[in-house]
Amino acid sequence: MTFLVTGAAGFIGSNLVHALRTQYPGSKIVSLDKLSYCGNLENLADLKADPHHAFEHVDIADRAALDQVFKRHQPTVVFHLAAETHVDRSILGPEAFIENNVQGTLVLLQAAHALWAGDSSARFVHVSTDEVFGSLGSTGYFNESTPYDPQSPYSASKAASDHLARAWRNTYGLPTIITNCSNNYGPYQFPEKLIPVVISRAIEKKPVPVYGQGQNIRDWLFVGDHCDALILAAQKGQVGETYCIGGDNEQKNIDLVGLLLDTVDELQGHAAGSSRGLITFVQDRPGHDLRYAIDASKIQKELGWAPRTEFKVGLKKTVQWYLDHQAWWMRAKSKEHRAFENEWYKNRA
Numbered sequence: 001m002t003f004l005v006t007g008a009a010g011f012i013g014s015n016l017v018h019a020l021r022t023q024y025p026g027s028k029i030v031s032l033d034k035l036s037y038c039g040n041l042e043n044l045a046d047l048k049a050d051p052h053h054a055f056e057h058v059d060i061a062d063r064a065a066l067d068q069v070f071k072r073h074q075p076t077v078v079f080h081l082a083a084e085t086h087v088d089r090s091i092l093g094p095e096a097f098i099e100n101n102v103q104g105t106l107v108l109l110q111a112a113h114a115l116w117a118g119d120s121s122a123r124f125v126h127v128s129t130d131e132v133f134g135s136l137g138s139t140g141y142f143n144e145s146t147p148y149d150p151q152s153p154y155s156a157s158k159a160a161s162d163h164l165a166r167a168w169r170n171t172y173g174l175p176t177i178i179t180n181c182s183n184n185y186g187p188y189q190f191p192e193k194l195i196p197v198v199i200s201r202a203i204e205k206k207p208v209p210v211y212g213q214g215q216n217i218r219d220w221l222f223v224g225d226h227c228d229a230l231i232l233a234a235q236k237g238q239v240g241e242t243y244c245i246g247g248d249n250e251q252k253n254i255d256l257v258g259l260l261l262d263t264v265d266e267l268q269g270h271a272a273g274s275s276r277g278l279i280t281f282v283q284d285r286p287g288h289d290l291r292y293a294i295d296a297s298k299i300q301k302e303l304g305w306a307p308r309t310e311f312k313v314g315l316k317k318t319v320q321w322y323l324d325h326q327a328w329w330m331r332a333k334s335k336e337h338r339a340f341e342n343e344w345y346k347n348r349a
Contacts (some may be wrong), residue, residue, distance in 0.1 A: 208280060
């Protein structure tokens with residue numbers, strides 16, 4: 001097999017590339033990324049000398065360049081992860097989310113269809129989010145039958161891309177599989193999402209912003225477990241099906257932040273609880289969904305997948321990774337990103 005991973009220099013994408021290399025040591029892997037602000041070639045540096053790995057610096061919205069990549073490498077499985085993903089950025093600038101998440105997905109589907117027309121053995125795994133389903137109350141879970149109800153420009157753009165993937169299956173016979181996952185955490189996550197923001201700001205002894213009173217609830221999934229599920233979906237998943245992937249691990253934001261800060265203190269040898277004084281409550285995000293939680297029973301029953309990483313173990317691994325790779329996230333926090341971060345939180349103080 002030849003695997004093509006879009007968004008491969010990003011967080012989940014780079015973890016997926018490494019998981020594929022472990023599980024398929026002799027297979028060809030093509031990492032494709034346009035290297036926007038959150039794409040980082042350092043995430044793939046250990047594969048630089050791998051003769052079975054190729055990197056393509058390509059924007060998925062560029063049809064001519066994509067066609068050349070498909071022609072040159074003849075991929076048999078596509079994992080589509082390339083996307084703008086930060087809700088806050090989508091509120092400030094939704095245009096990029098429509099261009100990349102909707103138009104880019106359209107172009108990628110067209111390129112795959114042009115190569116695979118009539119090939120039922122190929123697979124296009126479209127990786128999406130539980131945010132397309134909107135917000136839950138205090139009870140209930142998202143599953144594959146939950147109606148779409150996106151509440152932010154980001155989730156609306158991902159919902160549109162999901163519908164395109166389904167349409168290309170139903171209209172053109174493209175062998176697509178859709179996955180919707182809960183919040184991921186782990187190594188290589190760009191320091192604009194909640195967990196790396198908390199860790200990096202705690203290390204820097206900067207205020208740690210928490211929206212509202214921190215009562216929003218998310219279901220957390222270790223990125224390695226998510227990658228296992230994606231590979232399993234490509235191996236055994238049924239074409240045309242959707243699989244919800246969750247960590248069965250709901251946490252209030254304020255509880256998660258406290259646990260992260262305590263873990264940073266523990267691993268740095270600081271007095272227990274000393275970093276909790278950094279917590280700063282800020283104005284809530286517009287349209288902030290209250291709760292996400294996933295019922296992952298379908299993928300568990302049909303494909304035999306279940307999350308393996310206990311939350312506190314995974315969280316400790318993640319904090320240790322950021323402590324060990326401070327140069328990585330300091331470089332990732334470019335001048336442009338720091339300016340965005342400072343302005344966004346200043347406006348919510």
